[in-house]
Amino acid sequence: MSKKYCLITYGCQMNKSDSERIATVLEDTGYKKASEVKEADLLVINMCSVRQSAVDRVYGKILKAKNKKTKILLTGCILKSDFKKFKENADYILPIKTLPYWKEVLKKEKYIYYPNQRNEKFNKRFDVKYFHIPPKIENKFSVFVPISTGCNNFCSYCVVPFTRGPLICRRAKDILREVGLAVKNGAKEVWLLGQNVNDYQNKIKNQNAKCKITNQNAKIITFPKLLRMINEIPGKFWVRFTSPHPKNFSDELIDVMATCEKITPYLNLPVQSGDDEILKRMNRNYTVLEYKNLVKKIRDKIPKVCLSTDVIVGFPGERKKHFENTVKLFKEIKYDMAYIAKYSPRPQTTAFKLKDDVSQKEKEKRYKILSKILKEMTLEKNKKYLRKAVEVLVQEKKNSFYLGKTKTYKSVKFKVPLKKSNLVGQFVKVKIIDVDSFGLKGVLV
Ligand code: SF4
Structure with a gap:
């Protein structure tokens, strides 16, 4: 009798x-x-x-499963700090990059x-083979396609550069092949994934160049160029991506979003804080003014764009005056x-x-303040869809x-x-007759 596996996934889309x-390897x-x-x-x-909390949940699962052999x-x-505790209780601990050897x-x-050091070298050797x-x-109609893994940014609160290592990009031709195959198999929505998608670069050697490869005779495929190439793939499908970093958001990327019909006008642009002092301590490498100018440029070129963000409240040293700047930015941008x-x-x-000098109670309070503003903002935004x-x-x-999503990533019920036959995985037209802060309600046209 064949053995059985159970796979539990925590965290992000990556x-x-x-x-x-x-799942492919296990099967x-x-x-x-x-x-x-x-x-x-x-x-x-x-x-x-x-x-x-996510790490604690894993301890719980391990302890429960351990009794069942x-x-x-x-x-x-x-x-690394969790590794010691986990190794006492787990049978295998394997970084994802070792997947081809499982x-x-x-x-x-x-x-x-x-x-340890030796294994880090081993990791590098195998980079993105997995x-x-x-x-x-x-889910064949909505697929994830990773374009890179890891991150070089070292935002001061983030574990990704330590757990996933430095940024490594996939070859553009592999990404195009995977997207093309998914579309052939019925994908209607393609999510391009990376911890910092717009830092993507793939250097292609110029085959005809006789001399030694240099930057002059190598072609670089950047993220906007990759998007243009994906947009050329035949078929009707939408392309979304997550997450871009504001500091790497080029004018070329805005142009691509404005002109390529498959790239959806939805953008998660993490701001993290509305205060320059806190942004500096977070090592985000942009100022509030630069962020606001970027949003203006995006909205000027893509008027229909829907904007979401990520924000952290209660970062060390975040005093009331810093938090008030985040509130101000929230009200100004209207996400x-x-x-x-x-x-x-x-x-x-x-x-x-x-x-960690902001109390749990104060973090909770700041969370509630932003959530309330967000609720009011989204209701106003959603009202614009009424009768459309x-x-x-x-x-x-x-x-x-x-339940479904618009091209701008609004939830629709x-x-x-x-x-009517099953509509899951299909594009339909819906007339919006009611809205609330969480989404739109409508009838099939
Ligand atoms: S850019 Fe994103 S993944 Fe990279 S360190 Fe910053 S928060 Fe983490």
Whole structure:
């Protein structure tokens, strides 16, 4: 009888995308998917270390599964400081970059991949080889395509440069092949993923050049160029990307978004704070004025754009006057959505050395203030859609309703019409008849 695996994924879309490749390897190794943890011979946890709460949840899962003689494999974003505790309880700890070798490694009873100097070299040697593994795509109409992994920015609160390492970009031709294949197989929405997507670069050697390769005779494919190439792929589909860094947002990228019809007018542009002093301490490398100028340029060129952001409240040293600047920026920019996080100190980061001096109560208060402003802003923004017909990509059916997204990434809910075949994964037109802060409601046109 074949062995069974259960795969639990925490964290961002990049982890979800990696899990699709993990599933391919496990099934090639002979494992079948278990319907629940207690059935599994192998429990794979693809971890996230961005918040301590996610790490704590993994401890809980391990302790529960341990009694059931299930082998435990940990991968994903694991900090060195957690490694010691995990290695006592896990059977395998394997960085995602070792995925091409899991088939071999899983023949062993136990394998802990130590994050030491020797292994770091080993990691570099294998860089993005694991991207060559085809993903086992669950949702065929909305697919994730990673274009890079890692990050060189070292924002002072962020663990990514430590858990995923430096930025490594995939070859453009591999990305184009993967997008093309997904579209052929029915993808209607393609998410390009990277920790800092607009830092993407792929250097192509000029085959005809006789002399030694130099920067002059190598062609560089930047992120805007990659988007243009993806836009040329035949078929009707939408392209989204996450996450760009404001400091790398070029005029060329704005032009591409304004002129390529498949690139959606939705942008998550993380601001993190509305105060220059805090931004400096976060090592974000832009000022509030530069951010505001960028937003203006984007809105001038792409009037329909919907803008979301990420913001952290309660960063070390964030006094009331700093927070008030974030409130001011929020009111000025009027976002369509914001992902608000309460600062959580993470080991290894620069900010970890700073005193976490904003109380939990104050963080909670600041979170609530921004959430309230956001709710009012989004209601106003959503009202603009009233009585308009919008194109929607239907994503799921829930009881008697369909849920989907507009090209601008607004959530839309509409009633399941009688005598209609399943609309999930299709583009439809919906007339908006009602809105609230969270989305739009309508009827099928
Ligand atoms: S840009 Fe900053 S926040 Fe984003 S992954 Fe890199 S270090 Fe982390």
